[in-house]
Amino acid sequence: MSTKKYNKLFTGVSLCCAMFATSFAQAEDKVYRLKLAETWGPNTPILGETTKNMAALADSMSNGRLKITIDSANKHKAPFGVFDMVRAGQYDIGHSASYYWKGKVPNTLYFTTMPFGMTAPEQYGWFYHGEGQDLMNEVYGKFGMYSFPGGNTGVQMGGWFQKEINSLDDVKGLKIRIPGFAGEVWAKLGAKPVNIAPGDLYTALERRTVDAVEWVGPSLDIRMGFHKIAPIYYTGWHEPASELQFMVNKKKFEKLPADLQQILKTAMRTSAYDMYIQTHHESGVSWDSMKKEFPNIQVKSFPTDVIDAMRKVNGELLAERAAKDPLAKRIQESQAEYMRKARAWTEISDKAYLNSISK
């Protein structure tokens, strides 16, 4: 072959290879970039680790083809605007908690946790084997979004109290920091739920501007320091399995190739389960450390008459919602029926085990 011919050929080959490589890169190596907005501040323990874990899993499983960048609240400035931003496509994914949107879309209430409701394994069962995921899709689908379980905190504690609650009389006038639906229950029993910025809670509890503060549980409470200034830690009744959520913009999701859709879904599902386990772990570690430093912390459960009154009021508040909205009624019934069977099993398995082997 003459040099000239060889050169011609080489040029042609290079061109072909370059085209070939480009087309391959488009088909196989195209990098999909998604933006995630989280309700939490930067580097929030546990909650913020969950989004980072999810993004890292998606990246490594996709060999870098699925890149998720995370904006915390300091960046997007709208911790409670995540729903709207994902809905509008300003972000592709949101990490938050469904019950934050109950003022905007009342039926989002049911997909985090409910007073006297399901424990974490029961509720995951409702999502994945009962009607939970379908009902959540029905609620979020109207806004062009999917919502998936996004990490569980386990049982949240009833709160740090300066004084003991021995009867319903002690509830009257009780100043307690507790937001949301559980706050409505307390209010109906005569307590005075108050709203105080997180940064002011410690001082408010210390100076007894409030009588009690509900936060999360040992894993996150420890950083707030409430155990140093309040003698009684009440056990939980109102958030037995608070599940965070990943909201995903449907149009953005459907533009992903099938393998990346599956990778994203699995990364969300795994990191959600992982958060449940991490919270359990860190609660154990933090509770141990609190007790070592303050061995006189008293753990109490609310007395039966208070629990019964809370349950009654909770039922009334739910009935009001069901009466106004057939979908609310359907969701409530689905949860109640699922929980009836799941709890009967929990009673003879986990509960019977823990009770019968207790020393």
Place this chain on the structure above:
Amino acid sequence: MSTKKYNKLFTGVSLCCAMFATSFAQAEDKVYRLKLAETWGPNTPILGETTKNMAALADSMSNGRLKITIDSANKHKAPFGVFDMVRAGQYDIGHSASYYWKGKVPNTLYFTTMPFGMTAPEQYGWFYHGEGQDLMNEVYGKFGMYSFPGGNTGVQMGGWFQKEINSLDDVKGLKIRIPGFAGEVWAKLGAKPVNIAPGDLYTALERRTVDAVEWVGPSLDIRMGFHKIAPIYYTGWHEPASELQFMVNKKKFEKLPADLQQILKTAMRTSAYDMYIQTHHESGVSWDSMKKEFPNIQVKSFPTDVIDAMRKVNGELLAERAAKDPLAKRIQESQAEYMRKARAWTEISDKAYLNSISK
């Protein structure tokens, strides 16, 4: 360009493109095929669904680049040979339960569940945030394998009994089908653990050749029919969180590209968690159906003196193992210390919740 030159060019281009495509296919599209042997028979509910779910997840997340074929016990004929087959590289992955290998490698005992031991979220915490996974790697690494959590059955029930156990005297001479370490505990208390093939258990219990049969829990017991012929269902003490395992041959694992390693690990981790939730779900459904058909089934927990004696004997059996083997001692101590903290949290969270809201 002349036709002749064009033809020359085209040939060169085709060759290049073909080479290019081949090399791309090798780098990017090579299909990795792994063989999995499971201890279970074909289409075993829950346990066998877990391996199928894992393989399907790996396939879809890898876009078909990671194919896992599953051989059940009818195919490989060696349900209790899975350890050796994966060790030898005859299979790449095994799905089984670690405590099956305690006769061969005593320290495999600790990675399934232990009498009076951790619940599922506690034990996952030990695996993923405590020393559990590292210790398991230490035990299995000597045999060229990894072992990962492979799906949890939750609390296993104490068994179906023909007669009530009111005291330690009732244990003497009790003929009970219960294998493994828990069988050793029963034996030390004077019971007579017997080994009967699964197919003969129903008749043995019906004809009272045995007084009691321990199996799993409602999700799998229902198919065995014991609830039709034994009046008392005792709650569990001996297997609070039986975790199956995925064994993986190290050399085979390390031949996978990094993204497929991550896909495989995540598929195993997710399908393990999913089995925990599926078992909880199906136990609820099956228990509901048993109670509807046989409303007189009595659920009982063993009396305190029997529980205390079991705990004492369990401690003695563990101490014997620890005295003979420093690694056994290290694993036992790691479990005990992890559980001390995790259980203190379970006591004031899940247990307090379930007890305080009970009607």
